Amino acid sequence: MSTANESAEAPRAASASGExxxxxxxxxxxxxxxxxxxxxxxxxxxxxxxAKAAIAVVVNGEVRDIACAIESDADVSIVTRKDxxxxxxxxxxxxxxxxxxxxxxxxxxxxxxGPSIEHGFYYDFAREExxxxxxxxxxxxxxxxxxxxxxxxxREVWDRDEAIETFSGMGEKYKAELIEGLPAEEDVSVxxxxxxxxxxxxxxxxxxxxxxxxxxxxxxxxxxxRGDARNAMLQRIYGTAWRDPKELRVYLHQLEEAEKRDHxxxxxxxxxxxxxxxxxxxxxxxxxxxxxYRAIENxxxxxxxxxxxxxxxxxxxxxxxLWEQSGHWEKFREHMFTADTEDERTLAVKPMxxxxxxxxxxxxxxxxxxxxxxxxxxxxxHRYEPSGALHGLMRVRAFTQDDAHIFCTEDQVTxxxxxxxxxxxxxxxxxxxxxxxxKFSDRPEVRAGDDxxxxxxxxxxxxxxDAAGLEYSLNPGEGAFYGPKLxxxxxxxxxxxxxxxxxxxxxxxxxxxxxxxxxxxxxKHRPVMLHRAILGSFxxxxxxxxENCAGRMPLWLAPTQVTVATITNAADDYGAEVVTTLRxxxxxxxxxxxxxxxxxxIREHSLAKVPAIFVVGAKELEERTVAIRRLGGKDQEVLAxxxxxxxxxxxxxxxxxxxxxxxxxxxxxxxxxxxxQDDLSSSRNPRRMTGA
Numbered sequence: 001m002s003t004a005n006e007s008a009e010a011p012r013a014a015s016a017s018g019e020x021x022x023x024x025x026x027x028x029x030x031x032x033x034x035x036x037x038x039x040x041x042x043x044x045x046x047x048x049x050x051a052k053a054a055i056a057v058v059v060n061g062e063v064r065d066i067a068c069a070i071e072s073d074a075d076v077s078i079v080t081r082k083d084x085x086x087x088x089x090x091x092x093x094x095x096x097x098x099x100x101x102x103x104x105x106x107x108x109x110x111x112x113x114g115p116s117i118e119h120g121f122y123y124d125f126a127r128e129e130x131x132x133x134x135x136x137x138x139x140x141x142x143x144x145x146x147x148x149x150x151x152x153x154x155r156e157v158w159d160r161d162e163a164i165e166t167f168s169g170m171g172e173k174y175k176a177e178l179i180e181g182l183p184a185e186e187d188v189s190v191x192x193x194x195x196x197x198x199x200x201x202x203x204x205x206x207x208x209x210x211x212x213x214x215x216x217x218x219x220x221x222x223x224x225x226r227g228d229a230r231n232a233m234l235q236r237i238y239g240t241a242w243r244d245p246k247e248l249r250v251y252l253h254q255l256e257e258a259e260k261r262d263h264x265x266x267x268x269x270x271x272x273x274x275x276x277x278x279x280x281x282x283x284x285x286x287x288x289x290x291x292x293y294r295a296i297e298n299x300x301x302x303x304x305x306x307x308x309x310x311x312x313x314x315x316x317x318x319x320x321x322l323w324e325q326s327g328h329w330e331k332f333r334e335h336m337f338t339a340d341t342e343d344e345r346t347l348a349v350k351p352m353x354x355x356x357x358x359x360x361x362x363x364x365x366x367x368x369x370x371x372x373x374x375x376x377x378x379x380x381x382h383r384y385e386p387s388g389a390l391h392g393l394m395r396v397r398a399f400t401q402d403d404a405h406i407f408c409t410e411d412q413v414t415x416x417x418x419x420x421x422x423x424x425x426x427x428x429x430x431x432x433x434x435x436x437x438x439k440f441s442d443r444p445e446v447r448a449g450d451d452x453x454x455x456x457x458x459x460x461x462x463x464x465x466d467a468a469g470l471e472y473s474l475n476p477g478e479g480a481f482y483g484p485k486l487x488x489x490x491x492x493x494x495x496x497x498x499x500x501x502x503x504x505x506x507x508x509x510x511x512x513x514x515x516x517x518x519x520x521x522x523x524k525h526r527p528v529m530l531h532r533a534i535l536g537s538f539x540x541x542x543x544x545x546x547e548n549c550a551g552r553m554p555l556w557l558a559p560t561q562v563t564v565a566t567i568t569n570a571a572d573d574y575g576a577e578v579v580t581t582l583r584x585x586x587x588x589x590x591x592x593x594x595x596x597x598x599x600x601x602i603r604e605h606s607l608a609k610v611p612a613i614f615v616v617g618a619k620e621l622e623e624r625t626v627a628i629r630r631l632g633g634k635d636q637e638v639l640a641x642x643x644x645x646x647x648x649x650x651x652x653x654x655x656x657x658x659x660x661x662x663x664x665x666x667x668x669x670x671x672x673x674x675x676x677q678d679d680l681s682s683s684r685n686p687r688r689m690t691g692a
Contacts, residue, residue, distance in 0.1 A: 022073045036069040040206075043078050053080040055205050056089055063089070065155060065203045081210075081243055091116035093153070093205050094143075094215050094241040099123050100196040101142035102237075105135075111198065112174040112225065112234060119251065120240035124223050126174060131235055136217040139237070143215065150209030151194040155202060163188040167199070174225065175199050214242035216252065227388075257494040263546040264392040270551055270609055272559070273393070281390050281397030283539055288559035291588065293538060295557050297378060299654045300402055300427070300535070307423050309376040309404055314356030316380060320346040326355045326512055327448045331481045335383045353379035353403045354506075354531055358513040361407055361527075366517040371527065372408035372416050378538070379403045393543030400538045406530040407515070410460065413505060413528055417464035424488060424501050424534050430655040431545060432554070435491040438470050439499075441478035448482050449508040458484045460528070461505045480531070482508040492548040500541060504531040551609040552631055555652045562589040562648060563610045564626075565601040567617030569593075574621040578614060578641060585649045606631060612648060 020034045023042060031045060039057025043050045043066070056066050056079035063085055070076065079085050095114040102109055102125060114123030125131075158166070160182060167175040178199060179188055191200045193208055205211065217239040225231035242248045267273050272289030275282070285293060304311065323329040323336070328351070337349040350356065357375050366373070379401050389395055406416050428436055440462070443454045461484050465472055472486070479485050488501035506529040510516075516524045535541040545553075555561055562582055566575040572593040582589035592601050598615060605613055614626040615636065626644045629636045639647070 021070060023070065023076045024074070026077045036071040038069050039064065039066040039076075039078065042070070042076065046078070050078055050080070053082075054078045055081060055086060055210055056203055058085070063203050065153075066206055067155075068203070086243060087241075088116050089203065089205050090211055090214075090243065091121040091241045093208065093211050094239060095121040095123050096153075096191070096193065096198055096200070096204070097143050097146050097208055097211055098139060098217070098237065098239060099125075099198060100146055100193065101139045103196070105138055105142055108171070110172055110174055113178075120218070120238060122236050122238045124225070124234040124236045126225075126232065126234055131220050131237065133220070136220070136237070140215075140217050144213070146193075147208050147211050147213070149194065150207050152207045153204035154192045155204075156190045156192060156197070158188045158190055160184065160186060160188050163190065163199070211241065212244060214244045214246075214248040216240055216248060218255075254494050254496070258496070258547070261494070261547040261550045262392075263394070263543040266546050266551040266609075267392070269607065270559070272546075275392070279398075280387060281385060281395075283393060283396065283398070291559040292542065292553070292557060295559075295654070296535075296538065296542065299430070299556075300378075302654065303423065303427055304376050304404070307374070307419070309374040311376050311378075312357065312360055313377060314350075314353060314360070314379065316350055316382075317347045318350055318355065320348055322355050322359075323348050326358075326509060327482065328352070328355070331446065331448070335385075337382050337384060349382045350379070351381055351383045353377050353381065353401060354405060354509060354529070355513060357405045358509060358515050358529070361515050362513070366407075366527075368409065368517060368519050371517060372406050372412050374404060374406050376402075376404035381537075393539040393546075396537070396539050399540070402533055402535045402538065404532050406532065407510075407517075407527040408530065409519075409525075410528055413460045413530070414464040414467045416530055417461070417503060418468040420503055420530070420532055421468045421470060427534055428488075428490060428501075432548065433490045433492070437489045437491075437497075438465070438472040439475040439478075439487040439489060440465065440472045441475040441480075441485045441487055443484065444477050444479050444481060446481060447479070448512070453507050454484070457505045457507050461486065461503075464505075480504050480506075482506045483531070485531075490544070492544065493550075498544050500536040500544070501534045502532065502536070506531055553609065553611070555611045555648070556654045558609070558611045559588065560590050560608070560610050561587050561652055562612045562614055563592055563605045564589060564614045564616060565592045565598060565605065567598045567615065569595070570618055571616045571621050575616050578616060578626060581641065581645055582614075582648070585645050587645070587648055587652055602629060614644065 043054035099111045110126035112124040221236045223236040483506040485504035510526045613629040
């Protein structure tokens with residue numbers, strides 16, 4: 001039996017027969033105490049090393065202050081700085097430290113809301129004078145002083161009216177408004193660090209010193225109070241915080257690389273697409289961008305054909321009644337664009353394709369012999385996204401899903417899931433993504449169907465994933481409203497994660513929309529509906545691909561695969577002949593016969609990310625050769641025209657149309673060690689699968 005530290009505050013360990021608090025540790029061992037015990041006491045009881053490293057305690061899955069008393073039996077674990085959960089605490093506390101520094105440097109500034117976010121934190125401030133980049137440097141320096149002071153974070157519980165009076169008296173009207181929005185009977189949680197305090201639920205680190213030195217303020221932005229454009233405009237300061245300076249350096253390097261690879265900038269430079277206010281959230285695809293889009297679409301169509309999918313096309317507008325029957329109207333109405341007609345009907349622009357596919361399935365009698373039926377559509381969808389959430393191709397209102405639905409029997413769920421996962425991994429590998437993890441998302445709080453249906457759906461999907469031999473991490477409560485799902489997360493060339501593919505098992509929609517088939521017993525049964533996507537949306541995937549490749553597409557995807565650049569006017573006719581020959585072979589080729597120096601032409605087409613440049617001059621004309629310069633290469637290779645065309649033709653074949661698989665790195669830029677997401681310690685979960 002363990003013995004607690006001898007102190008006035010720490011309860012002694014309980015005897016085996018005594019009443020008290022029993023705490024179960026992650027290894028299954030149980031420690032008993034005479035009465036309530038804090039996380040710090042528990043850590044000390046386990047050992048002095050853990051007592052020194054402990055920064056928080058997890059009680060029945062909830063992270064609490066290390067000083068928080070545990071008053072009843074519970075499952076517990078101690079959080080140390082090595083734990084991924086420490087990052088949220090560090091970022092939360094960094095926000096508090098930043099707010100204290102701002103009010104110390106700029107008296108009269110009001111603090112409003114300041115949460116931790118992915119990779120960092122922010123705080124919104126109300127101040128007449130705008131902050132400047134120079135102010136960020138001063139605030140950082142002041143934060144370092146507050147951290148060095150190592151003031152304890154102390155939780156206090158205030159009476160609600162007293163809290164309103166205190167914050168109002170300080171001129172903190174935004175804090176007072178937040179408190180006024182709380183239930184009248186609710187006490188108010190306040191955390192104090194030295195003489196400064198803030199309204200906060202917690203939890204926090206033991207002291208400001210635990211924030212450490214791995215933080216940096218990044219940028220300024222405007223933000224409306226409570227996100228409402230009718231309210232006052234505030235000033236937002238963004239920062240990032242990590243466990244140590246090394247992690248911070250890795251992340252800042254990742255940000256630098258991300259800036260270089262920003263798909264919006266590359267989209268302009270490569271003349272692929274643009275956005276404008278008259279069609280907010282919708283891309284205008286330029287000829288080169290549409291060429292890229294169609295290359296991906298044609299590749300996906302070939303893969304789906306091989307996998308036995310039947311392509312369909314469904315309407316864009318559906319009557320509200322269908323969305324009500326499917327359940328989307330109740331759960332998804334705020335994201336749908338609608339139109340009222342003169343005959344008093346309400347139509348909705350489809351945000352997804354599934355109800356339309358069920359309508360096709362319902363036409364005619366379906367037999368068990370028709371199953372599995374794999375129905376695919378490159379469906380044009382629209383969803384309302386707030387203008388502030390839009391982000392180039394990554395977050396749009398108009399998009400095309402590489403959507404498909406598999407109608408099958410319960411017995412076929414396992415085999416169809418395995419086939420889908422094999423197809424997905426093959427496609428990702430062809431695009432250069434081989435680092436993929438799987439997340440299993442179970443029932444959300446708001447959902448359709450009763451628990452027995454969800455038990456069956458979750459059990460079927462877990463059995464299928466196990467049979468497919470895939471490892472996965474749990475993503476609790478993040479399933480679709482009609483069924484559990486798998487999420488497939490890609491890691492790109494600079495260590496960022498992108499959730500793209502999904503697979504959802506649905507017993508609900510076939511019931512709601514009256515889909516059925518005749519089984520072997522001659523009776524009608526409901527099919528299981530597998531909702532699946534691989535790329536997700538074409539727009540978003542193209543944005544990810546551009547950034548992953550830094551614009552340097554593999555040859556089979558490049559909008560312009562070859563540019564023929566002439567050195568002298570005497571070679572113009574030969575250059576045109578080379579272009580004609582390339583195009584006849586199916587290559588996307590252009591001629592540059594401008595009266596410019598060849599080095600200027602090469603530099604310009606390199607900036608446009610053209611994979612191959614054929615240089616032709618008097619010598620090439622005479623010998624009927626071309627000098628090939630590859631993107632990113634310093635040397636050139638001289639080949640006979642016929643050989644050069646044959647080589648480029650072979651290299652440019654889409655993966656679905658040639659033997660073997662595209663094995664290009666998709667990242668010819670990064671030769672140095674890329675930032676490790678393990679170093680950044682995201683919530684991604686390091687259980688990965690490698691592309692088959």
